[in-house]
Amino acid sequence: MTGLSAIELEDVVKEYLSHGEVVQAVKGVTLDIAEGEFFSLLGPSGCGKTTTMRMVAGFEAPTKGLVKLHGHDVTDVPPNKRDVNMVFQSYALFPHMSVWDNVAFGLKQRRTPQEEIRRRVGEMLEIVDLAGREKRRPREMSGGQQQRVALARALVNRPRALLLDEPLGALDLKLRQAMQIELKRIQREVGITFVYVTHDQNEALTMSDRIAVMNDGLVEQLARPRDIYERPATAFVAGFIGTSNLLAGTATGGEMKVRGGRVLVPGHDGEVSVTVRPEKIAIGQDEPGPELSGVRGTVAEVVYLGTYTSYSVSLADGADITVFRQNAHDSLAAAERGDPVWLSWQAQHSYVIGS
């Protein structure tokens, strides 16, 4: 990241007319995406992430607000005059053209000299590992190969930013994981800003420099992956990213009383909601010391999941707490179904949202 802005959205709103009613798909999004950044828009379907990206590409005009590319207002510039390229969810490869002609398409539109087209298309096919398949038609290739053709077709134009709309959605798990690493490598190699739309939290956490979590047309949180995961800003983010436990109550003197125990919330008073990640919680028979948060409960479910075991523990007030325990040293369970247990975690792992 150089700190320069590649893409700026200023209070962008998108309204649709649907069956005579105005629907707001995007309700005022402000983003500042830096040069060379791998930026993800993450959220459930219908949250407005794809619409937001399509406004950057120029396929949708914002109802209100500004879209800027490298400081220039492009809100009214058509897609073919914007210096960004997009990789479509369906790849949108031209079926009647060879791989070579697909990749060369953008350069031909810009009337690039033949010699340069030949050189750049060749180089790009080298980068995406498709050299020697220039004459193939898209339908003769596997999903992963088509994906790489789509990537090459966009990147060969050396856009200032590359927009990717759920590009790995159609691939199976193994291939998707391989392509995630591949995408990161390509992004490092070409040094272009990537804006990545996905509903897959793992994908976003793995690849991104920063993530904007979107819900219902708004950005709920914009932060680095670690902060999104460890310090969710809202209950929605906490629930959407990974598994998380939510505890609520009234805190006095930095301690929140719950039935069967206490939660340490240093520096907070009054009504608070607290999230705790399942892997931060220890499960045991003995009451923890006063330096730890601790609650009593009964094991309701034990699920062995290979690298870890998931415990579901019912508290006295009826809440269920999920705990992950690494199967590091033995495969013996720490507790059986029906056992009374103590759950404990360090104060820093209670993350207070909206106190």
Place this chain on the structure above:
Amino acid sequence: MRRGALGDRLLHAYTWLVIVWLSAPIAVMILFGFNDKQSKSNTTWQGFTLRWYAELFEISDLTVALRNSLVIALVSTVITVVLGTMLGLALGRHRFRAKGVTNFLVFAAISTPELVMGASLLSLFVSANVPRDANTVIIAHVLFSLSFVVVTVRARIVTLDLSLEEAARDLGATAWGTFRQVTLPSIMPAVMAGAMLSFALSIDDYVVTSFVNGSTVTFPLWIVGAVKTGIPPQVNVMGTLIFGVGVLIAVANAVVARRRA
């Protein structure tokens, strides 16, 4: 014997019967183009000759009629394909006022009996004081083949991935460039199918043409006129040639379509 063997054999027999039924008239037409006939009528086999192929253009009225038909079919096909493709694109892609009415008219043009269409066109031309000639025939042929092109192109358009065109725009193509390089090649099979359909409809049309031709004689009109005096073998030869070209085009289209698909 296997169960259903009788059913299988009946099915075979029936299939061959249908094939013979469909191809017998064509076979007879081709065969009698080689008939060395001496009498006026060309209905009994009298020996093999290539004479009619050599004397193909000896009957000047017939030659003029064939040329008229070919020109009318070509011109009306070109007009039909351009208009029909645009209409099919609009109906398959865009929302606009009177879309429902347009769809209805397209359907109505297909389902209107030719007799009705011919008669109403004639009264229209007469009341508008339009002289009947090759031009009115072309107008009529465009009218009744237009819907077939619209229907085939529209069917293709609605299955076309919208993001293909967006991708072209995204890669810097202008609106026209996108149409020429992406949309048109994608719908080409449907456009070609529509073109062949409208050519075939035009070249053999009798009913509508007979209302609006004025003094212009086309190939089918000439044949019907010659029925009383006897149809000369040259007609068989011309029919054979037209059929042959049609088969060639159909095969070529199938080959191209298979390579594209």
